[in-house]
Amino acid sequence: MMKLINIPFLVITLSTITGILISEYILISLKLSLLLVAICIGILYCIKIYTKRSLKKGSLFYCWTIISFSFFGIALSNIHKPTNYNHHYSNIIPDLSSQKHEIYFYVREQLRSSNYYHRYIVNIRSVDGKSASGHLLLKIIRTKENPVLIPGTSYIVYTSFSDIPFAKNPSQFDYSIYLQNKYIYHQISASYPQLIKSKEKFNLIHNYTYHLREHLIKKLEVHHFSPTQLSLIKALFLGQKQNIATSLLTDYRRAGALHILALSGLHIGILLLLLQNLLTPIHRFGKKGKYISVSLTIIFLWFFAILTGVSPSILRATVMFSFIALGTTLATKASIYNAIIISIFVILCYHPMFIYDVGFQLSYAAVLSIVLIKPRLDSLLQINGIFYRKLRDLITVPIAAQIGILPISLFYFHEFPLLFLLTNLLVIPFLGSTLLIGFIAIILVSINLLPDSIAALLGILLDGMNGIISWISSHDFAMISSIPFSGISVILTLLTIFTLFRITYKNKKTSYMFFFSSLIVLICNFNLEQRIRLNTNRLIIYHTIKNSVIGIHNGNKLVIYSSNPITSAIQKQLYSSYKTQYNIHQTTFEQLKNIYQYDDQLIMVIDSSMIYTTKKTIPDVLLLTNSPKINLERVIQTLAPKLIVADGSNYRSMVQLWQNTCIKKQVPFYNTNTKGAFILER
Template sequence: MKLLDFIPVKLTLFLIFGILIGYYNNISLLVSTGLTGGFIVLLGISWTRKTILDNLPFGILCLLCTIGLGMISVALTLPENNSKHYTNFRLPTEQYFHLKIHEVLKPNSYNERYMADVIEIDGISSNGRLLIIITKDTLNQRFKVDDEIYTLNLAKEISLPLNPYGFNYADYLKKLGVLHQLKLNRREYLIKRTISLTLVGVTSSIREKIISGLSKSDFGRDELGIIHALLLGQRNDISEEIYENYKNAGAVHILAVSGLHIGIVLLLCQFLLKPLERLPRGKTIVLILTVILLWGYAFLAGLSPSVIRAVSMFSFVAYAIYLNRPTSTFNILALSMFFILLTYDPMLLFQVGFQLSYAAVFSIFWLFPKLQHFWNPKNIILKKCWQLLSVSLAAQIGVLPISLFYFHQFPGLFFISNLLIIPFLGLILGLGFLIIALMLADILPNSLSGIYDKLINLMNKVIEWVAQQESFIFSDIPFDSLQLVLSYILIFTLVYSLVHKKFKNILAVALCIIAFQLWLIFSMVIKSSEQKIIIVHKTGTSALLYKKGNYLDVNCLDSNAVNKLIKNIMVEENIQKVNYKTLKNSYNFKGQSLLVLNKPEIILQKFQKIDYVILGNSPKINFNRFLDSIKPKSIVADGSNYRSDIQRWKKSCSDRKLPFYYTGVKGAFILEIE
């Protein structure tokens, strides 16, 4: 099957191309609108069949217009193109914000967290979205969606990761349209008594009512968290241990309301509404009710990107069922993606969940028929097992490169968890919806809730058993962006060559494998020749890392405190061996001398020329006299020092025009050694 024969597939690919061009080149709205307008004019001339454009096909102009639409859609998301966005009124001082809670995020041990829409700033009508962090307090009232607050505060930029290869939360939020945060305590905001309701807020209230009702039933804590995730798309109540089990078992997709869940909901709707088809225009009524129910469930589940994608796609499926004509699954998939990116949010393209969802569904549509053609057993039990295994295998092949790129791990027993859980997921979801309906009607029998609790508990036990087979969990796999691209090219060429067994196709596979290996060897050679010193940022302790090729010396005071960030560096830098050593006071690396002052009270000796001084644990020294006697090239202060000392040292260095580097602001200090 030639995918590019389908017009929706072509248009979607070129829309994605336009979004990528607009995002990575930061093309302005004026330029993107001008280019698109020019393409549309040429399209109109071509449509009238003027001889001047006889050599420029109409289809190419359509695709160029689609690229332009992608660039425009990205430009429209930029704050500078939105005159009412709060950043256009933002001052480097405190301002008066009127905010409306849009989403309740999972809290941590110290803070409640929310996404809030800006209504007004200093009394001026505005828009935009902020991350709200509120310090936990016994008197604090947890906010709900649609609650409104007033606060006089300074919107601050979200911190970048302070250590190499840490999760870039600021970049993640930026792609969600969130650029700043407000940190508040109980005394820094006022709650508005009367609020305006939104559809999202109403559905959130219904969801909270359902969650409250379920919590009064005899469900276990872990089971209740899974029920909230399966039926309502709320994963805030799942424990870290349970979530890790599902992730390691390759079944974490079950916890996100996505295509699998929405497909089951569509089948339930078709089954329950089928009697209405006997009425005049019954099929039309069924279609309208089905789409309404699907989108109603999407709102109830919180309108996450995976839910929007799945409901959009299955709305097209419902329409295809209504037309009762063969429709390409690739057309349905492409139309849903085109619709979401162009009309909802083009930045969803950069969300990991969005990428994984479409990669999995595309791979199922593409590879499942080929796997069924490869083996079609006559035995009905073998046939069903092979179908389930084929779906799981196809999905995992599609998401494998993305999983390795973002998470650097792969669950080897994914097919077991899917074979054991997926066949019963329809029963689990159907029974769950029945329990919610009976609970809302206040007629839920305890026996039924007890059966459902045991069913969820059994599913958790199965997942836990699979996750405990640690030898089948392949983790800490280095994987960069070029390997990601080469992997998908290799998958496409390999499958194509297996279907079309020609010499040129086999040669293409061999060339892809060679290219992948050459890049792997090249990157290993480059990394094996690197030498650098890293002063990490860690509150309460100091650590100096020395990377020499594939070896890493970790000089630290507390190895347990730096294990997590060391692991990230090991994966990304392809470190083969780590040596832990006690942090000393002085080092010399190829002519670069470092003095480490990390004791509260130290006795200074007479040192020779020092290039870099590392300050840790706020050493008690006469800093000005020390600088005048040592005269180093640069001062580096890590995260173990008091803020008051940092400010004092910074001023002293500024007076002497001496470079001062604080890891708490600039991130880990990295010194490349030639």
């Protein structure tokens, strides 16, 4: 297998990835990183000349290549980091949170709306009349009258910058880090009447494709598609999945088919196969015919990507399959492997932070698994006949893909769809036919030639696909949820999978030794992590609004104390991910108490009743909840607490007064609103 791969380019790509990952932990300035790259490339060139003259193929060249492109990865991260440039808004305004500013921006992308806000990603053009750049999260207060902000349109708003809230409770999804990987560091909020629309337009391609999509949607609405059918058409063919019902998303997730609704590598891959089959007759003209065919294929792939708004997932998939289309044109296994490696390098050069994107990781894990593992599975099911080979592919392709993405999927989502194979067997043929009919329908409706028969057929196919998904997801055993899986487990599992399939390529003693060694290490890691989870003991003061919640975690049990009942939605938000991470099986609920003895530490709670003991006990932690109207100076004199904690149930104005008092009295103060949940470990 390794003989088929261009080893130098594999080394370059892996070294670049290493550099990008290192750049998150080692801070090197942009100028210094560029200087180091220049020096390393110069030394690398000298080594190359020396090795040629001495006729040596030593490891020095490869070692220095790794060092050089690791620095290249660091420099790449610095080049793309917008805060490294003087014109970024954060370098123009010294104190972002101090006052309101006049911000001139244009809309880049519409996000899925929350219960209270319509959300957009916007690009800054100027701040307070000064030319500036950077991305922001814009939140528009949600009302029925709010029109959609069109990509490319520009606005002026007078508002203040604010930090994007970080995850304030353990194991919660951190949306601020997610946005930082997209180079978005702050947010602005406004109501629609506050926006002053400008005549100037930017990002004209996105603006044009938005109007084209809206034009196509209006024409499709004439053909009386149901709301569910129309939402699926928008998602599958126009990249707009904001209007899909939550219940339908849940069904697809439970059936292991959520990737069908998000335009990604699956759709681009199917489109590539359809185009290659459609353009096969051109191959009769020899090499020129093949080059014409692949050129038309790539042009159509990019046209589809632009039509759907060039989302990051579509961009990655289109780049990847463009290289794969070139590789398959050369008709060698080596070219396909190298095309995948080159596409990774190109995508990371365009946007280094894609390395942290879940979609990027899953897409390449699936493609590499299919390319590497599927041939070995096919060799186990050697059958004749075109129909039986196609049926075999429907089995081996999803199995191969699932093997590759399973560890990553478990790490991020902690669930496994048991019926994924049945879903693929029944839905993928539907999806291929649906995409083919759908593309034909989109082309015909754009020229006002869509017959009702094709529209009706597309609706039947979509309903049929939804029916299958609904039936599969209705089974209670369709999904295994709450599976704890760590980052180390991902690496060790992937290593074990690699060494297992290495045996099929090299059936030697060393291959078996590597496999069993990695398997033993993986099992030991699982046992060690389980032992650590069982020995975990901590007290958590959660950050939540309009309630006070304390959790005591002991092994696989969690006791929740709260001042008010906790709704299921808040429970999911507060500690659902935490329970999964620590494999907690038993959760009990009790009323919040005034005194807790945790290990050798005493925790006292003062709530709005303002009742507390005046006995000669010195609390290690004093928790203030529900905005008690107390004289904190007197409380400090009476109780002499070692630490005061204010949770999210308090008014912010009172918390600020308490903090000033603690500074005056030299008592440590902990605010869960600014620091997150307070945790005591045993």
